[in-house]
Amino acid sequence: MLAISFSGWAQCKLATDPDPYDDPRGVSGYMRAYAGEPDLDRIIRFQDPPSSRTLTPDVGVVVREVVLNGEMQSAHPLAGAKVELVDDPVFEGRNGVIAEDGLEPIAPFHLALRQGLDGFSRATVPSDPRLPHRLREFNAVDLQFDLGFIERATGVADLGAVWRTRLGELEAKLPDASPEASPAIEERIDFLKRNLRAEGGGVAGFFAARMEWDYAIRSEIREYGRGMAALLPGFAPTNEPWRARFWFGGWDADAQMFFVSGELEINASGISTRTILTRRPERMTDIAGGSYAEI
Amino acid sequence: MAIDTREELINALHVASEIEHSLLVQYLYAGLSIKRGLDEGLSTNQQRLLRDWQARIYQIAREEMGHLGIVCNLLAAIGAAPKFGRRFLPSPTGYFPFPFDLIPFSDEALYRFLVFELPRGFPPPPPLGADLSGVAGPLVVPEPLEYEYVGELYAQIAEGFQAIPEPDLFLGPQAAQSENNWSDPSLDIRPVAGRNGALAAISNVIEDGEGTPQNSERSHYAGFVAIRQRYFEEGRFDGARRVPRNPATRPSPDGAPVNLIVNTRSRELVELFNASYAIMLLMLQHYFSIAPRTNGEKTLRSGLQQASQRIMSVALRPLAEEATRAPLGDPADPKRAGPSFEIYSDVSLSPYPEARLPILLERLDGLVAGCLELGREQPRIAAIGETLAILRGDLADSGRVA
Numbered sequence: 001m002l003a004i005s006f007s008g009w010a011q012c013k014l015a016t017d018p019d020p021y022d023d024p025r026g027v028s029g030y031m032r033a034y035a036g037e038p039d040l041d042r043i044i045r046f047q048d049p050p051s052s053r054t055l056t057p058d059v060g061v062v063v064r065e066v067v068l069n070g071e072m073q074s075a076h077p078l079a080g081a082k083v084e085l086v087d088d089p090v091f092e093g094r095n096g097v098i099a100e101d102g103l104e105p106i107a108p109f110h111l112a113l114r115q116g117l118d119g120f121s122r123a124t125v126p127s128d129p130r131l132p133h134r135l136r137e138f139n140a141v142d143l144q145f146d147l148g149f150i151e152r153a154t155g156v157a158d159l160g161a162v163w164r165t166r167l168g169e170l171e172a173k174l175p176d177a178s179p180e181a182s183p184a185i186e187e188r189i190d191f192l193k194r195n196l197r198a199e200g201g202g203v204a205g206f207f208a209a210r211m212e213w214d215y216a217i218r219s220e221i222r223e224y225g226r227g228m229a230a231l232l233p234g235f236a237p238t239n240e241p242w243r244a245r246f247w248f249g250g251w252d253a254d255a256q257m258f259f260v261s262g263e264l265e266i267n268a269s270g271i272s273t274r275t276i277l278t279r280r281p282e283r284m285t286d287i288a289g290g291s292y293a294e295i
Numbered sequence: 296m297a298i299d300t301r302e303e304l305i306n307a308l309h310v311a312s313e314i315e316h317s318l319l320v321q322y323l324y325a326g327l328s329i330k331r332g333l334d335e336g337l338s339t340n341q342q343r344l345l346r347d348w349q350a351r352i353y354q355i356a357r358e359e360m361g362h363l364g365i366v367c368n369l370l371a372a373i374g375a376a377p378k379f380g381r382r383f384l385p386s387p388t389g390y391f392p393f394p395f396d397l398i399p400f401s402d403e404a405l406y407r408f409l410v411f412e413l414p415r416g417f418p419p420p421p422p423l424g425a426d427l428s429g430v431a432g433p434l435v436v437p438e439p440l441e442y443e444y445v446g447e448l449y450a451q452i453a454e455g456f457q458a459i460p461e462p463d464l465f466l467g468p469q470a471a472q473s474e475n476n477w478s479d480p481s482l483d484i485r486p487v488a489g490r491n492g493a494l495a496a497i498s499n500v501i502e503d504g505e506g507t508p509q510n511s512e513r514s515h516y517a518g519f520v521a522i523r524q525r526y527f528e529e530g531r532f533d534g535a536r537r538v539p540r541n542p543a544t545r546p547s548p549d550g551a552p553v554n555l556i557v558n559t560r561s562r563e564l565v566e567l568f569n570a571s572y573a574i575m576l577l578m579l580q581h582y583f584s585i586a587p588r589t590n591g592e593k594t595l596r597s598g599l600q601q602a603s604q605r606i607m608s609v610a611l612r613p614l615a616e617e618a619t620r621a622p623l624g625d626p627a628d629p630k631r632a633g634p635s636f637e638i639y640s641d642v643s644l645s646p647y648p649e650a651r652l653p654i655l656l657e658r659l660d661g662l663v664a665g666c667l668e669l670g671r672e673q674p675r676i677a678a679i680g681e682t683l684a685i686l687r688g689d690l691a692d693s694g695r696v697a
Contacts, residue, residue, distance in 0.1 A: 018357075018479055018604075020613045022675070025331050027346060028353050035343035036333065094682045095608040096478070096601070097689075132685045183343035 001268045002068050002235060004113070006083040007153070007261040008061035010248070011049045014042040014091065021095050030203050030253060032191075034184035042090040044106065046260065047082055053188070055166045056255035063113065068235070077231045081115040083260075087123075092135045100280045102211055105138035109215055111244055111264065118225035120232075122217045122242055139276035140211045147208040150250045154259045159207040160196060163254060167192040192254060203253045210249025214273040216241040235266075243271045298455030301464065305375045307452045312366045312378040314445055317395045318411055319359035320384070320636045325408075326352035327615045327634060328399035328535040335536070345534050348400075348522045354481070355515045361482035362500045364473050367583045369452075369496060372487040374466035377583040379576040380642040385541050385551050397542065397636065399535040405523040412516040415446055420523070427527040449497055456493045465489060468586035478604055536619045538633030544569065545637070554623065561621035561632040563669055564676070568614040568634045570662045571606060571683075574655065576642045578603035581651055584644055591696050595652070598693025602686055609682045610662075613675060652694040659687040 015021065016029030024039035026032035033040050038051050046061040061083040066076035073079075085106070093104035112121035126134035151157045167189060174185050195202030218241035221228070228237065246262020265271070298304050329349045330337055337345065367377040385396045391410060398404040402423055409420040421427055456464070472486045487493050502514070526534075539554035544562050547553050556562045582599040585592055615634035623630040645651045663684045670677025 018608050020608050020616075022613070022678070025346060027350050028357075032346070035339040035346075094685075095605050097605050097609055097682050097686050131681060132688070180339050183339045187343055 002066065002232070002266040004063055004078060004264040004266070005065040005067075005262070006061055006063050006246075006264070007259070008046070008083070009057040009059050009257050010061055010260045011045045011052060011059045011255075011257050012042065012091070013040045013256045015040050017095060017101070021093065030191075031256070032187070034187040036180060036184050043088045044085055044090065046084050052257075053255055055169055056252070056257060059257065061260050077115060077233065078113060081113045081119075081231065084112040084114060084121075086110045086112050086121060098132050098135050099139050099278075102143040102209065102280055103140045103277050104211075105135045105140075106213065107135050107138060109138060109217070109244075110219075111217060112222075112224075113231065113264075114224065115231055116225070118227060118230040120224065120228050121222045123219040124215050124217050125219050136278070137276065138213070138215060139278065141214045141274040141276055142212040143277065143280060144210050144212075145208045146210065150208055150210065150259070153261055154250045156207075156250065159204045159250075159252060160201045162252075163192050163196055163204060166254065167196070188254065195253075206251040206253065208249075209251060210247045212247040213245070215244045216271055216273050217244055218242075232266075237266050240267065240269070241271060242266050243268055243273065297458065298451050299458045301373060301375075301459065304373060304452065304455040304459065304464075305370065307448060307455065308366055308370050308375070309378045311445070311448060311452065312363060312370075313381045314388070314448070315359050315363040315366060316379065316381045317384065317386075317388070319356045319363070321395060321397060321404075321411075322352050322356040322359065322408065323615070324397040324634065324636065325400045325404040325535075326356065327612075327619055328538045330534055330536055336533075341529070341532060341534065344525065344529060348526075348534075351518050351522060352400075355518055357479060357482060358515070361484050364482060364484035365487075365496045365500055367579075368472040368484065368487045369456075369493055371467045371471040371583060371586075372465050372469075372493060376644075377580055379580050380638060383547055383549065383551070383638070384636065385547075385553070386549075396540060397633070398540050399538050399633070401535060402523070402526065402531055405519055405526065408519045409516065409523065412514070412519060414514075414516055417516075420520075427524055446501065449501055453494055453497045456490055456497070461490045470588075471583065471586035473583065473600075477600070536633075537629050537631045538619050539623060539630065542623070542633040542635045543637060544635055556632045556635070557624045558622045558626070558632065560669070560672070561618070561623065563665070564614065564621050565618050565632055565635050567662065567665050567669065567676070568611065568618055569637045569639065570658070570665065571610040571614060572634075572636060573638055573642065574658050574662060575603050575606050575611060576638070577644065577655055577658070578606070580642055580644045581655065594693050594696040598690050602690045605686060606683070609686065610666075610679050613679055617673070617675065652691075656687060656691055656694075659683060659690070663687060 013033065014031060015023035015026040016031045019026055019029040022042065024033070026040055031040065045059060047059065049059050052059060063078045063081040063083060066073040066078050087108045087110045089106050089108055089110070091104035092107040093099045093101065099105060108123060110121055110123035112119055124138060126137060128134060128137070156162060170185055170189050170192070174182065174189070177185050195204055221237065243265040244262060246260060248258045248260055250259035252258065298307055326349050329345050331342070331345070333339070333342060370377055385394045387394045393407065398407065406420055406423050413419065469486065469488065473484045474486055475482065475484045477484065483499065485492070485496050485499065487496050541553045542556055542565070543553035544556055544565050546555065556565055578599050582596055582603060585596045585599075587593040587596050618632050618634045621632045622628060623632045645654055663680050666676050666680025666683060670680050
């Protein structure tokens with residue numbers, strides 16, 4: 001079996017409740033496209049976002065480790081390869097109608113690994129094409145709040161401290177900003193100040209959360225450039241489903257980014273994915289310590 | 296006139312329901328009319344301000360929804376049915392110096408909202424188009440705490456709760472009331488237990504409107520003053536889409552002047568909006584009419600609660616926003632349509648419990664079919680129909696458990 005581990009920061013610019021899930025600007029929820037910024041488009045991006053806010057981490061999920069039959073492959077062609085989600089995936093919660101906050105399926109889920117012009121990809125295939133089954137079968141399998149876990153993965157122990165630093169830099173930048181650019185900086189400063197003042201750090205409280213998924217991916221394999229011949233030399237994937245186990249966490253609402261970590265298993269035998277969650281007992285508002293609609 | 300019978304108290308609470316409901320749709324209409332994009336001729340500064348004002352107006356509208364929920368709880372506490380119907384707009388109110396109208400965001404809309412929320416003892420807001428230079432904000436609120444216009448009604452309701460002997464009055468099952476367990480806790484819907492609970496709930500409604508010395512900045516009145524003041528300072532720029540006053544898909548039943556939506560596709564779209572609005576009201580009526588005694592009834596009630604709040608985000612608001620972009624008549628004419636908030640027939644729950652959910656599901660089926668049909672040309676409408684179909688299926692499942 002080949003186990004490919006990956007991690008890095010990803011971006012998603014999406015409206016949050018009670019705004020419609022596809023709202024392009026954000027009004028009543030805590031996520032907004034600030035004045036002059038492009039519309040919110042909900043797309044989960046592991047690589048090269050068309051725009052991103054200043055003073056935020058670089059987006060990029062890459063292969064960190066390749067293990068073949070239990071042995072580390074230190075010079076494997078996939079080392080450092082870009083991991084991508086293609087076909088514009090989104091969190092398909094639809095304001096809780098399909099899945100509650102924190103349990104949303106990722107749809108479509110089409111995972112690609114690329115090294116230069118060479119690459120390959122494979123996607124999930126719903127077992128029932130009807131709605132809502134074709135989405136709900138890909139719900140998250142777990143939702144945990146564990147700041148220590150997130151700290152170990154990201155190296156960030158206190159998002160509030162990160163936000164205070166960003167706030168200082170934005171405030172220093174504001175006097176020299178153009179009249180067109182100032183409103184967005186002011187909005188961002190307001191957001192940071194309100195949340196840093198709020199009990200528990202407001203929506204910074206979501207930083208400790210991580211959502212986990214466990215997918216069997218079974219579509220036809222697509223290849224790009226020289227494909228698997230270049231990236232998996234001497235290894236022949238079978239037609240069995242691959243398994244992608246991964247989590248998203250460390251949500252930084254100001255950056256519109258989160259951390260990704262996971263593992264792709266190829267040629268694992270007899271995989272059995274974990275049971276999806278269909279209900280989450282508590283409201284996200286309770287987790288964040290109060291109403292976040294206006295934070 | 297003093298309220299000293301249950302019937303009088305129910306009548307007064309029904310009037311209060313209708314007022315809260317009418318206020319919130321007027322706030323929503325103004326908020327929905329607000330421009331959002333730089334492609335609508337806004338500067339980035341105007342885009343930011345308009346979004347902040349839209350957010351504040353929506354927040355106030357949500358708090359009015361909470362007030363409506365509190366009035367429903369007060370009705371349930373005394374054994375009466377909730378009221379979600381209201382008169383056609385525009386309509387005279389008898390409580391305010393002008394009729395209830397759907398007006399796009401403007402100085403006139405803000406002026407009216409200030410009159411709606413005017414605290415007793417405050418002078419009327421500066422008239423339309425007035426120079427607001429140097430007008431101070433209302434940061435201190437005088438006692439006693441009452442609305443200038445509807446305060447008298449709420450004062451009478453409070454007196455009624457005090458006048459009628461407590462053991463006789465509270466006949467309703469506590470389980471029929473709503474807890475504050477909605478997805479937005481700021482609705483602040485408080486269950487009512489006994490006379491003191493009723494009086495506290497009424498005070499809460501009044502304080503939200505005009506504020507207290509402790510929280511006056513968060514009051515509706517202070518919110519609208521702040522928006523109007525800044526709007527004046529920014530030159531009262533054109534911040535609304537070209538939606539009309541009182542749009543309608545059909546003539547008013549009492550002949551009141553309306554702006555008919557004559558573009559066929561736009562009228563179909565606004566009819567879908569009105570259908571989703573009426574279905575949401577029916578869901579709420581159903582929800583407040585169940586005092587669950589079994590787990591099955593609890594499941595159905597919870598399903599109705601979830602569906603009623605989710606339909607606001609996945610259907611009402613997106614359909615309303617699409618309506619503000621749809622042509623009123625000729626597509627080449629810049630005039631747009633707007634969500635008309637028409638209620639075509641009374642919000643009426645079947646007296647037969649076993650018929651209620653099937654009727655609701657039938658109406659949802661019609662709405663889904665309509666969205667999918669119109670969605671052949673507009674993908675966002677198709678997605679609304681698809682999502683509503685899922686919501687409908689889950690609601691049906693919660694009914695099967697019951």
